[in-house]
Amino acid sequence: MTQSNFTRRNVLKTGAVLAGASAANLALWAQAWAQASPFKPEKGASIQLLRWKRFVQAEEDAFMVLVANFTKATGVEVKVINESLDDVQPKASVAANTNQGPDMFWGLYSLPHLFPTKVADVTDVANYLGKKYGGWVDTAQTYGKGPGGKWICIPVAYNGNVINYRQSMIEKAGFKEIPKDTAGFLELMKALKEKSTPGGFALGRASGDGNAWVHWALWSQGANLVDAKDNVIINSPETVKGLEYAKALSDTFVPGTASWNDAFNNKAFLSGEISLTNNGVSIYAAAKAGAAKGDAKMKEIMDDMNHSLWPIGPVGKPTEFHIAYPLMIMKYSKVPNACKAFMAFMLEAENYNKWLEEAVAYLTHPLNAYDANPVWRTDPKLSMLKDASRRTLTAGGLGSVGEKAAGALADFVMLDMVASVCTGRATIKDAIAVAERQAKRIYR
Amino acid sequence: MERLFNNRNFLGLLFMLPAAAFLLLFLVYPLGLGVWLSFTDARIGTPGKFVGLENYEWIIGDSKFQTAVFFTIFYTVVASAIKFAVGLYLAILLNERLPFKAIIRAVVLIPFIVPTVLSAIAFWWIFDPQFSVISWSLKKAGLITENINFLGDVWNSRFSVIFANVWRGVPFIAISLLAGLQTVPPSLYEAATLDGATRWQMFVKITYPLLTPIIAVVMTFSVLFTFTDFQLIKVLTNGGPAGATELMATMSYNTAILGGRIGEGAAVSTAMVPFLLAAIMVSWFGLQRRKWQAGSDSND
Numbered sequence: 001m002t003q004s005n006f007t008r009r010n011v012l013k014t015g016a017v018l019a020g021a022s023a024a025n026l027a028l029w030a031q032a033w034a035q036a037s038p039f040k041p042e043k044g045a046s047i048q049l050l051r052w053k054r055f056v057q058a059e060e061d062a063f064m065v066l067v068a069n070f071t072k073a074t075g076v077e078v079k080v081i082n083e084s085l086d087d088v089q090p091k092a093s094v095a096a097n098t099n100q101g102p103d104m105f106w107g108l109y110s111l112p113h114l115f116p117t118k119v120a121d122v123t124d125v126a127n128y129l130g131k132k133y134g135g136w137v138d139t140a141q142t143y144g145k146g147p148g149g150k151w152i153c154i155p156v157a158y159n160g161n162v163i164n165y166r167q168s169m170i171e172k173a174g175f176k177e178i179p180k181d182t183a184g185f186l187e188l189m190k191a192l193k194e195k196s197t198p199g200g201f202a203l204g205r206a207s208g209d210g211n212a213w214v215h216w217a218l219w220s221q222g223a224n225l226v227d228a229k230d231n232v233i234i235n236s237p238e239t240v241k242g243l244e245y246a247k248a249l250s251d252t253f254v255p256g257t258a259s260w261n262d263a264f265n266n267k268a269f270l271s272g273e274i275s276l277t278n279n280g281v282s283i284y285a286a287a288k289a290g291a292a293k294g295d296a297k298m299k300e301i302m303d304d305m306n307h308s309l310w311p312i313g314p315v316g317k318p319t320e321f322h323i324a325y326p327l328m329i330m331k332y333s334k335v336p337n338a339c340k341a342f343m344a345f346m347l348e349a350e351n352y353n354k355w356l357e358e359a360v361a362y363l364t365h366p367l368n369a370y371d372a373n374p375v376w377r378t379d380p381k382l383s384m385l386k387d388a389s390r391r392t393l394t395a396g397g398l399g400s401v402g403e404k405a406a407g408a409l410a411d412f413v414m415l416d417m418v419a420s421v422c423t424g425r426a427t428i429k430d431a432i433a434v435a436e437r438q439a440k441r442i443y444r
Numbered sequence: 445m446e447r448l449f450n451n452r453n454f455l456g457l458l459f460m461l462p463a464a465a466f467l468l469l470f471l472v473y474p475l476g477l478g479v480w481l482s483f484t485d486a487r488i489g490t491p492g493k494f495v496g497l498e499n500y501e502w503i504i505g506d507s508k509f510q511t512a513v514f515f516t517i518f519y520t521v522v523a524s525a526i527k528f529a530v531g532l533y534l535a536i537l538l539n540e541r542l543p544f545k546a547i548i549r550a551v552v553l554i555p556f557i558v559p560t561v562l563s564a565i566a567f568w569w570i571f572d573p574q575f576s577v578i579s580w581s582l583k584k585a586g587l588i589t590e591n592i593n594f595l596g597d598v599w600n601s602r603f604s605v606i607f608a609n610v611w612r613g614v615p616f617i618a619i620s621l622l623a624g625l626q627t628v629p630p631s632l633y634e635a636a637t638l639d640g641a642t643r644w645q646m647f648v649k650i651t652y653p654l655l656t657p658i659i660a661v662v663m664t665f666s667v668l669f670t671f672t673d674f675q676l677i678k679v680l681t682n683g684g685p686a687g688a689t690e691l692m693a694t695m696s697y698n699t700a701i702l703g704g705r706i707g708e709g710a711a712v713s714t715a716m717v718p719f720l721l722a723a724i725m726v727s728w729f730g731l732q733r734r735k736w737q738a739g740s741d742s743n744d
Contacts, residue, residue: 089701089702090697090702093488093701093702094701096489097488097489097706114488114489114704115488115489115704117489117490118488118489203596203685204595204596204681204682204684204685205681205682205683205684254573254574255573255593255596256572256573256574256594256595256596257573257596258593258595258596258597258684258685258686259571259573259593259594259595259681259684260573260596261682264572264573264574267572267574267575273574403487403488406704407703407704407705410698410702410703410704411698411699411702411703416508416686416687419684419686420686420687423597423598423685423686425598425686425688426686434507437505437506437507438506438508441502
C-alpha cells in the first residue's frame with residue numbers, strides 16, 4: 001500500500017462531507033477502498049462476527065449499514081451474531097478452547113488477553129490505522145498489545161461510564177455541580193440522602209457499572225490490587241481507606257443496591273427513584289427517545305439530567321474505569337485477511353465517524369483523529385465523554401492487562417470485597433484477607 | 445456366525461453396544477475429562493499439566509468455596525423439603541374429586557413448563573428493590589414503610605431464590621406423586637373405612653407407605669435438579685450479594701469459563717459428585733428396603 005493510493009481515494013471522496021456522505025457516495029467510496037486496501041480478502045470468504053448486543057439502537061443500525069457496505073465493496077458476507085455483554089466472554093472462551101466458532105469476537109475489557117495465543121496478530125492493521133488517524137491513545141495500546149508487543153486486537157471503542165445526575169436534585173441539596181474531589185462528592189451524597197433523594201451505585205455483580213465505580217473508589221484512594229510487576233499489594237493502608245470511603249458512600253445509597261446488576265440503576269433513574277448513579281450515557285439516550293415519543297416524564301428527566309466525570313481522590317489524578325471493546329480475529333479463522341480488511345474498513349473515517357455519531361457519545365474513539373467528530377460538539381451534556389479513552393485506567397490497574405487481570409475481573413475480586421464491606425458481611429480486614437488470598441492465586 | 449447370533453450372551457452384548465457407546469461418549473468421557481482437568485492447572489487455550497490435588501487444597505481453604513458449599517446444601521435441603529411438602533399436599537388435593545380437575549391439573553404444571561430463564565426474569569421484577577410488586581402491595585396496605593430488600597440482603601436473597609426454586613419445582617413433584625396416588629387400589633381405603641380408620645390414619649398407614657417408592661425416585665430427581673441448579677441463580681443474583689447466593693454450579697462456571705481457570709473450575713464441579721452420589725445412594729437404599737411392596741417375597 002503506498003501513499004499515492006490514499007491520495008487517489010481521497011480524491012474520490014472529495015465533496016462528500018465526512019459524516020454526511022450520502023449512501024451512494026459511501027458505496028462508491030467503499031468500492032474504491034476495497035480496490036486500494038492493503039488487506040485483500042481470501043477468495044469466496046465469508047466472516048462470522050460475534051458482538052456485544054447494542055445498547056443504543058442507532059449504533060447497531062449504523063453498524064449494519066457499514067457491514068452491508070463492506071459486503072457490497074468486497075463481496076465478503078459478514079454474518080453478525082449479537083450476544084448480551086456478559087455472554088460474549090464465555091462464548092469466546094469456549095471457541096478459543098475448542099478452536100472453532102466465529103471468526104471474530106467483539107468483547108469487552110481484556111478479553112483477548114485471556115487467550116493471547118489463540119488470536120491472530122493484527123499489528124499491520126493497528127499500524128495502518130494508527131498512522132492514518134493520528135495515533136492510538138495510550139490505553140488503546142495497552143489493551144491492543146499482547147505478549148511481545150504484538151497487537152492481538154483492535155480496541156474499537158470505549159464505553160464511557162460517568163456520573164449521571166439530576167441537576168434540580170443536587171441543587172436542592174445545596175450543590176451547583178458535581179464536586180471535583182472525592183471528599184466533596186461524599187458530602188453531596190450525604191446531602192442528597194438527607195433531602196430524601198438518594199443516589200446509588202450497583203453493588204451486585206454488575207460487570208459494567210459495578211466494576212466501574214468500585215475500581216474508581218479504590219483507585220482514587222491509592223488502593224491497588226497489584227503493582228506494576230503484578231505483585232499483589234491489596235493488603236495496604238490505602239485499601240483500608242478505599243473501603244472506608246466506599247462504605248461511607250454506600251451508607252448514602254438508596255436501599256437495595258446490593259442486588260443491582262447493570263440494568264437496575266437505569267430503571268431506577270428513569271423512574272425518578274434516584275438522583276444520581278453511574279452509567280454510560282444510555283439513560284440519557286433512553287430519556288431522549290422517550291421524550292421524542294411525547295412522554296412528558298422522560299422529557300423532564302432529559303432536560304434535568306446531566307453527566308459528570310468522576311471526582312479525583314487523594315491520588316490527585318483521574319482514576320476512572322471505562323469499558324474497552326476490543327475486536328479480535330481468532331487464529332483458527334480460515335479467512336484472516338478478510339477479517340483484517342473488515343477491521344480496517346470499520347475504522348476508516350468514512351465509516352467510523354458516522355458510526356460514532358450514531359452511538360451519540362455512548363462510545364468513545366481510540367484514535368486521536370476522531371476528536372474532531374461532531375458528536376463531541378453538538379451536546380454539551382455529552383462532550384466530556386470525548387476523553388474517556390484517555391482518562392480511563394486499564395483492567396489490572398497498575399499491573400498488566402493480561403489474563404490475570406481478566407481473571408480478577410471475572411472473579412469479582414474487587415467488587416465482592418467492596419460489596420461484602422458495604423453490606424456488613426465482612427469487616428474491612430477480613431474482606432481484604434479474602435481478596436488478597438484470591439488475588440495471590442490468580443497472580444501466582 | 446449363525447451360532448453366534450443364537451448365543452444369548454453375544455446378542456445381549458450386541459444390543460447393549462449402542463447404549464454403552466452413547467453413555468461412554470456423552471457421560472463417561474465428559475465426566476472423566478472433568479475429573480482429569482481438576483488435577484491439572486489447565487487454562488483456556490492451554491491444556492495444563494498435572495498438579496495433583498493442588499486445586500482441591502486451594503478450594504477447600506477458600507472462603508468463597510466454603511460459602512458456596514454451605515449454600516448449595518442449604519438451598520437443596522430447604523427447597524427440596526418445601527417442594528416435597530407442598531407437592532404432596534397438592535397431589536392429594538388434586539386426587540380428590542374437584543370440579544374442572546383436568547384444567548386445574550394443567551394449570552399446576554405451568555411453572556414447570558415456563559422456561560427457567562423467563563421465570564427467573566419474572567422473579568427479578570417481583571424481587572426488584574425499587575419496583576417489587578410485593579413491596580408495593582404491602583406499602584399500599586400500610587404494612588411496611590420501606591421496600592423489602594429481597595436480593596440485597598444476605599438471608600433475604602437466600603430465601604428469595606429458594607422461593608423461586610420451590611415455585612418452579614413443585615409441579616414436577618405434585619404431578620409425579622399424583623400419578624403414584626392413582627395406583628393405590630381404592631379397595632384398601634374401603635377396607636380401612638370399614639375398619640373405622642380416620643383420614644389421617646389412612647394417609648399414614650396406606651397412602652404414605654404405598655407412595656414411598658415413587659417418593660424416593662421423585663425426590664432423588666428433585667434433589668439432583670436442585671443441587672445442580674444454575675440458571676435461576678445466574679439470572680436472579682449472579683451469586684451476589686458478595687457471594688451469598690453462589691452455588692457450586694455457578695462458582696464452577698465463573699471460575700472456569702469466565703475466570704479462565706479451567707482446572708480450578710473443574711475441581712469445584714468435581715467436588716459436587718460426592719454429594720450427588722450420596723443423594724443417589726440414599727434413594728437407592730430407600731428403594732431396596734421397599735422391594736416387598738413391588739411384589740418380591742424377600743424383604744432385604
